[in-house]
Amino acid sequence: xxxxxxxxxxxxxxxxxxxxxxxxxxxxxxxxxxxxxxxxxxxxxxxxxxxxxxxxxxxxxxxxxxxxxxxxxxxxxxxxxxxxxxxxxxxxxxxxxxxxxxxxxxxxxxxxxxxxxxxxxxxxxxxxxxxxxxx
Amino acid sequence: xxxxxxxxxxxxxxxxxxxxxxxxxxxxxxxxxxxxxxxxxxxxxxxxxxxxxxxxxxxxxxxxxxxxxxxxxxxxxxxxxxxxx
Numbered sequence: 001x002x003x004x005x006x007x008x009x010x011x012x013x014x015x016x017x018x019x020x021x022x023x024x025x026x027x028x029x030x031x032x033x034x035x036x037x038x039x040x041x042x043x044x045x046x047x048x049x050x051x052x053x054x055x056x057x058x059x060x061x062x063x064x065x066x067x068x069x070x071x072x073x074x075x076x077x078x079x080x081x082x083x084x085x086x087x088x089x090x091x092x093x094x095x096x097x098x099x100x101x102x103x104x105x106x107x108x109x110x111x112x113x114x115x116x117x118x119x120x121x122x123x124x125x126x127x128x129x130x131x132x133x134x135x
Numbered sequence: 136x137x138x139x140x141x142x143x144x145x146x147x148x149x150x151x152x153x154x155x156x157x158x159x160x161x162x163x164x165x166x167x168x169x170x171x172x173x174x175x176x177x178x179x180x181x182x183x184x185x186x187x188x189x190x191x192x193x194x195x196x197x198x199x200x201x202x203x204x205x206x207x208x209x210x211x212x213x214x215x216x217x218x219x220x
Binding site: 058060086087088089113119120122 | 151
């Protein structure tokens with residue numbers, strides 16, 4: 001089966017930039033969060049599945065390596081790739097690509113787990129099954 | 136038996152949690168000294184179930200602090216686990 005890919009696109013506006021005219025570092029984390037929300041929104045079959053089951057998604061680690069700057073009106077595509085799937089955690093890799101130049105400008109990573117009633121649980125099967133199609 | 140369990144456990148800890156084998160000694164606290172968080176500890180219980188057939192529940196894990204505690208727990212329960220097979 002062909003590997004699926006998930007992309008999330010953002011455009012840089014003045015509110016995203018700093019006094020030097022490039023994108024403020026924290027915006028990359030905002031975008032990472034938005035890309036993750038959309039990723040789960042797309043892959044989980046039922047909307048609000050986690051809320052209905054009282055399952056909490058926990059961000060254990062989040063990381064970004066900045067490679068090149070982004071500027072006003074740049075369009076950036078964020079590719080989300082699940083990896084390193086274990087029993088209780090998995091990771092998402094985020095590749096920030098500047099559209100037009102096809103240039104990798106940053107790379108991020110998150111480690112994610114799930115709890116229910118404050119106890120660590122295995123990755124919900126609904127997420128595991130569909131998430132594997134994107135690896 | 137204890138030595139065999141300990142050696143297998145060292146390998147699993149090193150493989151799965153990026154821990155230097157030399158730093159894993161029986162008295163090390165798995166959270167404080169080896170840096171395992173609650174997710175790592177839950178992951179370790181899955182690994183132990185796969186490797187030794189011994190189930191460590193989250194209630195059991197409250198009393199498990201050190202590498203030695205894990206080895207003792209496995210040793211105490213491995214016979215029962217084998218009997219169930």
